[in-house]
Amino acid sequence: MSKFKLNILDYVIIFTVIAILLVGTFLFTRVNKTKASLGTPVSLEFTVEVKDLTETSAKAFTEAVGKQVVYGVKNSDYGVITDVVIEPYKRLAEDIIKGEYFWDTYPDKFQALVTIKTDAYENSKFFVGNTEELRVGIKMPFSGGGVASPEGFIVKLEKTGGEQ
Amino acid sequence: MIIDKNGRLFGKISIVDIIVIVAAVLVFAGVYVRFSGDQGKAIVQNDTFYYTMEIENVRRSTLDAINNSVDTNFYNILKTGDDMGTLINYDAKPATKLIEKADGTAVNAIVPDNYNITLTFEIQGKINGNSYFTSSNNKINVNSTYGIKSKYSAVEGVVTSIYK
Numbered sequence: 001m002s003k004f005k006l007n008i009l010d011y012v013i014i015f016t017v018i019a020i021l022l023v024g025t026f027l028f029t030r031v032n033k034t035k036a037s038l039g040t041p042v043s044l045e046f047t048v049e050v051k052d053l054t055e056t057s058a059k060a061f062t063e064a065v066g067k068q069v070v071y072g073v074k075n076s077d078y079g080v081i082t083d084v085v086i087e088p089y090k091r092l093a094e095d096i097i098k099g100e101y102f103w104d105t106y107p108d109k110f111q112a113l114v115t116i117k118t119d120a121y122e123n124s125k126f127f128v129g130n131t132e133e134l135r136v137g138i139k140m141p142f143s144g145g146g147v148a149s150p151e152g153f154i155v156k157l158e159k160t161g162g163e164q
Numbered sequence: 165m166i167i168d169k170n171g172r173l174f175g176k177i178s179i180v181d182i183i184v185i186v187a188a189v190l191v192f193a194g195v196y197v198r199f200s201g202d203q204g205k206a207i208v209q210n211d212t213f214y215y216t217m218e219i220e221n222v223r224r225s226t227l228d229a230i231n232n233s234v235d236t237n238f239y240n241i242l243k244t245g246d247d248m249g250t251l252i253n254y255d256a257k258p259a260t261k262l263i264e265k266a267d268g269t270a271v272n273a274i275v276p277d278n279y280n281i282t283l284t285f286e287i288q289g290k291i292n293g294n295s296y297f298t299s300s301n302n303k304i305n306v307n308s309t310y311g312i313k314s315k316y317s318a319v320e321g322v323v324t325s326i327y328k
Contacts, residue, residue: 099271136229137318
């Protein structure tokens, strides 16, 4: 049997594969919990606007008050729905005679302002739950308590308590 | 002969080996250039400059979050490490949007309850001749759109002026 000998090309390939594996491992296993270690624990309430609901769906959201939800995309951030406000689903309408915009509503459609309370962390750059950063203007999907919202945006954010 | 019958350059090293080694070097060089932030230009001067950014048609909650963000830093929405400067001032006006009237004329009509906001930033960046860069060597250009985030809000806007 001939001896297995490595030449320079083999070393290049081996080094490249090892480098790719190391970088890939680092990128995929790095956990954002390091964010949590950088902040002061706080209690936050954020409000998500959920649009285009039927009357039945809107009722389901009101019945979800007090239920636990998971929010964000990483399935590791939890909160509790503390309040739900239902209002008619608004749309921006045009009056082309007068040349004006006005807020109208879709018939028989509703939107919900869902307030979620969560334990989070605060530093100079962000508020963060376990892994998800929280700020007004970002999309924040959530689900739990029999309801879900894949498309809602945060419209309000406030601290409800300081260090725990 | 330059390449012998076995495909070896000057009879010594396989041409295939050379191609693979060159490809590997190019890959590593490309990764270095891509992730090192090196723009290929000599950035000669750390300096302070100012820029304004217009964000359009945002709701009251975003305006309130912007108000909370005065004298705080904003960052590139995709890279928290890329400092986009300190918000030193903002100017909010009622949002307007083009509407075409029934008679075919177009007017800029006010969108009720929404705002257009001009943000003014001070940034410790870099200047090279005619170009302005963040401290992470990312260009800031008039007429370019940037997603930025502060501790309280995330917005997208267009840079409208840059000055020292």
